[in-house]
Amino acid sequence: MTTPTPDDALICSARGCRAPATYQLRWQNPRLHTPDRRKTWLACPAHRTSLGDFLDARGFLREVVPLPGSPTLES
Template sequence: MSAPDGELEPICSARGCRLPALWALRWNNPRLHTPERRKVWLACDEHRASLSDHLAARGFLRDVVAYDEVG
């Protein structure tokens, strides 16, 4: 799927999911990344909770924001 500006539409990071991403799950692994570093997984509404839970269980989740807030 293409966005109006010709870029690919962001999709959910859940395995096998092809739904549009609505959420950005910002995380880091404190053993590997500096405290201010943020990696991002994208999530649709259906997978937001399960992906957040996966990251939170490992102590990696820092915050969840609407995808359109990620710059």
């Protein structure tokens, strides 16, 4: 069970997760996006690896960075 977040809080992009996000997973689909374009998924510590693995398996993951203003947590 996750802790509810305020309506304006940035939450994890994992399906059904309502935990506060602490990471940005920046990705790009080279077949659809120009090389300089980055899309962003947000991740909580519990989903950082699974979301990153999903994107990486498809060759889309470009970088994972801490979300500004969030504590950096190691998973």
